[in-house]
Amino acid sequence: MTGGTLMPDFADAAYRQAFRHTSSHILAHAVKRLFPETRLAIGPAIEDGFYYDFDREEPFTPDDLKKIEDEMKRIVKADLPLERFELPRAEARQLMLDKTESYKVELIDELPEDAVISFYRQEDFTDLCAGPHLEHTGQVRAFKLTQVAGAYWRGSEKNKMLQRIYGTSFPDKDQLRDYLQKLEEARKRDHNKLGRELGFFTTTEYIGQGLPIMLPKGARALQLLQRFVEDEEEKRGYLLTKTPLMAKSDLYKISGHWYHYRDSMFIMGDPEKADTEEVLALRPMACPFQFQAYLTRTRSYRDLPIRYAETSTLFRNESSGEMHGLIRLRQFTISEGHIVCAPDQLEREFRASLDLAAFMLQTIGLDEDVSYRFSTWDPENREKFIGSAEQWDAVQATMKNILDHMGIDYAHGFGEAAFYGPKLDIQIRNVFGKEDTLITIQIDFQLAERFEMFYTDRDGSRRHPIIIHRTSIGCYERTLALLIEKYAGALPLWMAPEQVRVLPISERHLEAAGQLADQLRQAGLRVTVDDRDEKIGKKIREGQMDKLQYMLIMGDQEVDQGTISVRSRLDGDLGVMPVDSLIERLRTEVAQKRNKV
RNA sequence: GCCGCUGUGGCUCAGAGGUAGAGCAGCUCACUCGUAAUGAGCAGGCCGUGAGUUCGAUUCUCACCAGCGGCUCCA
Numbered sequence: 001m002t003g004g005t006l007m008p009d010f011a012d013a014a015y016r017q018a019f020r021h022t023s024s025h026i027l028a029h030a031v032k033r034l035f036p037e038t039r040l041a042i043g044p045a046i047e048d049g050f051y052y053d054f055d056r057e058e059p060f061t062p063d064d065l066k067k068i069e070d071e072m073k074r075i076v077k078a079d080l081p082l083e084r085f086e087l088p089r090a091e092a093r094q095l096m097l098d099k100t101e102s103y104k105v106e107l108i109d110e111l112p113e114d115a116v117i118s119f120y121r122q123e124d125f126t127d128l129c130a131g132p133h134l135e136h137t138g139q140v141r142a143f144k145l146t147q148v149a150g151a152y153w154r155g156s157e158k159n160k161m162l163q164r165i166y167g168t169s170f171p172d173k174d175q176l177r178d179y180l181q182k183l184e185e186a187r188k189r190d191h192n193k194l195g196r197e198l199g200f201f202t203t204t205e206y207i208g209q210g211l212p213i214m215l216p217k218g219a220r221a222l223q224l225l226q227r228f229v230e231d232e233e234e235k236r237g238y239l240l241t242k243t244p245l246m247a248k249s250d251l252y253k254i255s256g257h258w259y260h261y262r263d264s265m266f267i268m269g270d271p272e273k274a275d276t277e278e279v280l281a282l283r284p285m286a287c288p289f290q291f292q293a294y295l296t297r298t299r300s301y302r303d304l305p306i307r308y309a310e311t312s313t314l315f316r317n318e319s320s321g322e323m324h325g326l327i328r329l330r331q332f333t334i335s336e337g338h339i340v341c342a343p344d345q346l347e348r349e350f351r352a353s354l355d356l357a358a359f360m361l362q363t364i365g366l367d368e369d370v371s372y373r374f375s376t377w378d379p380e381n382r383e384k385f386i387g388s389a390e391q392w393d394a395v396q397a398t399m400k401n402i403l404d405h406m407g408i409d410y411a412h413g414f415g416e417a418a419f420y421g422p423k424l425d426i427q428i429r430n431v432f433g434k435e436d437t438l439i440t441i442q443i444d445f446q447l448a449e450r451f452e453m454f455y456t457d458r459d460g461s462r463r464h465p466i467i468i469h470r471t472s473i474g475c476y477e478r479t480l481a482l483l484i485e486k487y488a489g490a491l492p493l494w495m496a497p498e499q500v501r502v503l504p505i506s507e508r509h510l511e512a513a514g515q516l517a518d519q520l521r522q523a524g525l526r527v528t529v530d531d532r533d534e535k536i537g538k539k540i541r542e543g544q545m546d547k548l549q550y551m552l553i554m555g556d557q558e559v560d561q562g563t564i565s566v567r568s569r570l571d572g573d574l575g576v577m578p579v580d581s582l583i584e585r586l587r588t589e590v591a592q593k594r595n596k597v
Numbered sequence: 598g599c600c601g602c603u604g605u606g607g608c609u610c611a612g613a614g615g616u617a618g619a620g621c622a623g624c625u626c627a628c629u630c631g632u633a634a635u636g637a638g639c640a641g642g643c644c645g646u647g648a649g650u651u652c653g654a655u656u657c658u659c660a661c662c663a664g665c666g667g668c669u670c671c672a
Contacts, residue, residue, distance in 0.1 A: 051667095059601065149667030150600020157669045161600055164667070192665085197608080205645075205663045264671085285672095314672080319598045322670065334672060416671095425672090437672055475672045506629040533629080541633035555631055565631080573632055 008139070010171050020045030022082065022134040023143055023169035024052045029125040030071035031165075034064075040127065041103045041153060041162050047433065048179070049168030053151055055103065060163055065145045068165070072143065079138030080122040084131060092117040096128060103153065104128045142176035143169035186431045191484035192325030198489045198547060200480070201326060210323035210330035212477070220497035220526075221483075222333075222476050226311050228495075228593075229335045229360065229473050236356060238309035238337060243289035245313060246282050249274040254450050255288040256386050260419045264316045282315035287444075287469055290338045291451045299455040304465060305341035305349050309472075312336040326481035327436060334475045339468040340448075342455065346466050347402050350441065353470040354406070357426060357439045360473040364483060365492065365595035366428065370438065372408050373425040374400065378415030385419050387446045395445045396422050418469070420446040426474075431485045438478065442469040490547035490569055494590045499526045501548050503539045505555035513554045516564065516579065523583045525590075544569065550586065570596055 009015050024043035031038050031054060043052030054060075060068075087095060089108065096104040107128060108117060120129045122137055134140070145167040153159035170176040188194070195201055200218035207213065214222060230240070249271070252258040261284055262271065269279040283289065290308040299306070313333045322328050339349045361367040377385045377392050385392070399422050403410060410424070417423055426439035447453075448464040457463050473479055483491060493499055500520060504513035513529050520527045530539045536553065543551045553565040557576070564582055566574040577585075 062602080147666060148601055151668045152599075155669075157599070161668075163600070166667080203663080209663075316671080319670070321598065321600090321668085324665090328671075332672070432666080434667095440672070471672075478672065503632090505631060508629075535628095535630055535635060536632065537630090538634050539632090544633055551632085553632065557631085567632060 008171075010175075017045045018132045018134055019140065019171070020050040020169060021129075021131075022137065023140050023167065024050040025082070025120065025122065025125070025127055025129070025133070026072050026075050026137055026140060026143075027068065027145070027165060027167060028052050028054075028127060029075055029122060030068045032125060033071055034067060039103055040101055042107075043127075049146070049166060051164050051166045053153070053162040053164045055153075055160065055162050060148045060165060062148075065148065065165070069143075069145050072145075075122070075137050076140055076143075077138070078123075079136045081136055082133045083121045084118055084133070085121065086116055086118045089117060092119070092128070095119070095126070099126070101128075139171070140169050141171055142173040143167055144176060144180065189431050189485045189488045190325075191327075191431070191481040194489045195326065195481065195484050198484075200484065208330070209320060210318055210328065212326060212329065217497040218480065221480055221491060221495055224495040224497075225364075225473065225476055225479065226333075226335075228363070230309070230311060232356070232359070233307075233309045233335075233337070233472060236307075236352070238307040241290055241293055241308050241310045243286055243293070243310060243312070244283075245315070246280045247289065249279045249281060251288050251292075252281060255291075255447060256419060256450065257284060257288070260384070260386070264318065266315050266317050283312075284314055284316045286310055286312040286314065286336050287338055287447065287467075288451070291447065291453060291467075294340055294453055295451065299340075299453075299465075301342055301455055301457050304455055305339050305345050307337060307339045307349075309335070309337040311476075326477040327430065329477055332475050332477050335472045337470050337472065339470065340453070340455075340465045341468065342457075342463070343466055346398070346443070346468070347405075349468055350399075350402050350443070351406065353441045353468055353472075354408075354424070356472045357441065357470070361426070361439070363593050364473070364479070364495075366438070366479075366482060366486060369428055369482075369486070371427045372403075372410035373413040373416065373427050373437075374403060374410040375413035375416035375418075375423045375425055377417040377422065381415060384415075385417065387420070391445055392422075395443055399424070399443050418442050418444075420444045421469075428482055430482065436478065437474070438482065439471050439474040440469075441471075443467075444469055488547070490549065492593065492595045493549045493586065494593045496549055497526065498528055498546070498548060499590075500528075500550040500552055500586065501543055501546075502527065502529045502552045502554055503536060503543065504529070504531065505536050505553065507533065509554045509556070509559060512559045516552065516554060519579060520583065520586075523587065525583075525586055540567065543567075552582070 007015065010019065021044065024045065028040055028043055035056060037056065039055035041053035041055060043050065093105060093108050096108060111117060118130060119126050120131060120133055145165055147166050149164045149166065150161045151164040152161055168179060170179065198217065199215050200221065201212045201214050203212050249258055257265065265284050266282040267279060268281065271279060273279060290310065293308060294306060311333060313331065315331050318328060318330055323330065339353065341349045358367065361370060376396050379389055403424065413425065421442050421444040423440050423442040425437045427435050428438045429435050444467040448467055453465055454462040455465055502513045502517050504510050510531055517527045517529050540551060547569065549569050551567045553567065558564050563576040563578050565576045566582060568574055
């Protein structure tokens with residue numbers, strides 16, 4: 001390896017990064033050979049591969065990708081050495097100017113004064129690069145270009161959109177093949193495909209983007225999740241509210257949404273006339289509504305904390321390219337709650353909120369799949385946030401303190417805070433590896449003041465409470481999406497829309513099957529009967545494809561003996577058992593909310 | 598919103614400048630069946646929507662709608 005001393009061990013992250021980084025240079029080299037007019041932007045290694053951003057008038061077609069891959073193969077086969085060299089700033093700049101690489105010139109100009117400016121050269125291809133790299137292009141034995149996508153220069157939509165070519169690479173063909181195969185397997189779990197196939201949800205062009213129809217299976221699953229969340233919150237001292245889905249612009253003006261969030265709001269009427277006429281808007285968040293509940297009477301420190309919870313449906317006018325399956329929607333429902341508390345209660349309530357979230361994740365089986373992100377403001381971007389720097393610094397320090405006390409291992413989300421305060425986001429990756437926020441817990445030190453929310457303290461003084469905005473299970477639709485992916489559509493029994501299906505072997509067992517179904521329903525189970533005139537093999541096959549956890553076979557033997565033959569999705573034929581034992585078994589599994597993958 | 602790809606019966610997909618096929622699903626009939634597909638027959642499509650090019654378009658062009666992968670934004 002040049003510019004480093006790492007052993008060629010692909011399991012080592014640093015080596016892997018150099019490997020992928022060299023791969024991106026090979027990609028850029030091939031592109032420059034085939035399309036010399038292309039300008040180079042940047043080309044880093046990423047988690048499972050690499051990309052390179054190019055500026056070229058013509059879009060790269062799938063055909064071009066093949067040609068580029070072939071050219072890359074030639075570069076690999078030539079086993080070109082990568083040479084590192086350094087240049088003083090002026091010469092470095094001139095080199096890139098000579099090559100008309102304007103993006104590289106821009107990068108050089110922004111390097112700090114004392115930066116070492118290094119380049120890597122393979123044959124006639126030279127790229128500004130800190131390295132490190134592999135020694136020869138021949139080491140990249142297996143690679144594949146996976147897709148082309150648009151990406152803004154320096155990640156800002158104000159800049160030109162470049163073309164990004166993604167690829168992945170490995171030391172040998174077997175590893176590449178395994179990786180691509182795993183990717184293929186993962187895609188079979190894609191909730192957006194599986195969820196539709198299994199009949200959880202659908203969309204229609206007449207209703208619109210980001211507005212799914214929850215079909216009976218999906219609706220039932222959501223209902224089960226909601227009941228669970230609402231019951232658990234009640235146990236933990238939350239008070240239920242049910243607030244309107246819309247309000248006058250006046251409410252959002254106080255909260256600041258009107259000024260910080262308006263582009264994402266559905267507004268009925270002319271927003272320009274909001275100062276003189278009644279203009280209603282669908283709510284993008286329920287916080288100001290619950291604050292109105294708090295304001296119905298004077299509050300004492302003895303009343304605090306007050307924990308409000310609501311299964312709240314929200315509306316956000318997302319841009320067209322942002323909607324995705326059940327992950328990003330224009331109308332969605334979250335387990336929203338606001339805890340109004342005194343400063344000395346903050347840590348305890350924050351911990352309790354996180355404990356509740358952790359309990360939820362554990363119960364639905366996603367606890368192993370999440371990561372934490374501490375999202376703070378960006379002092380350079382004052383338009384996006386309200387409040388003073390002193391306030392932000394203070395509350396962020398408080399929050400960091402709490403998180404560190406709790407020993408939470410978090411990443412830092414710079415500039416990712418809500419406009420009114422910092423957050424702890426619980427992040428999860430979907431089947432494509434894309435990260436989204438599942439749960440969020442936010443500390444708000446602004447809105448109580450704006451809404452003139454007070455409590456009377458021990459000494460008789462009026463103080464503003466602090467507010468924790470939190471979700472306990474997050475957005476229900478998003479959670480369902482991740483559950484479908486996690487369990488490949490086979491939801492744990494307690495939240496399965498159809499828990500058991502009775503399969504009569506022939507027509508003469510229909511009556512007994514119906515009676516069994518009734519008996520199971522009496523025991524609180526969700527049961528159907530496959531009463532079609534089909535062979536048992538076919539019914540079982542379709543039951544497996546429907547991802548049923550349990551199928552019950554009813555034939556002569558069972559009718560005679562008063563037993564039932566049980567087939568479980570995971571363990572196959574469990575043999576016959578008395579109906580009472582079956583009911584006991586299923587009820588226990590439901591009561592324990594058991595998760596099996 | 599931006600870049601790219603896609604859009605043929607419920608689903609998976611063929612197809613070609615002269616107005617459409619297969620498998621599965623559905624329906625009917627026969628079979629009454631023991632742990633992942635019984636057989637035969639029938640029916641089902643303004644080829645996403647609108648405009649343009651053309652003697653003629655589902656096939657070519659454009660716009661819109663919807664779906665997908667990114668970017669930006671975000672629960």
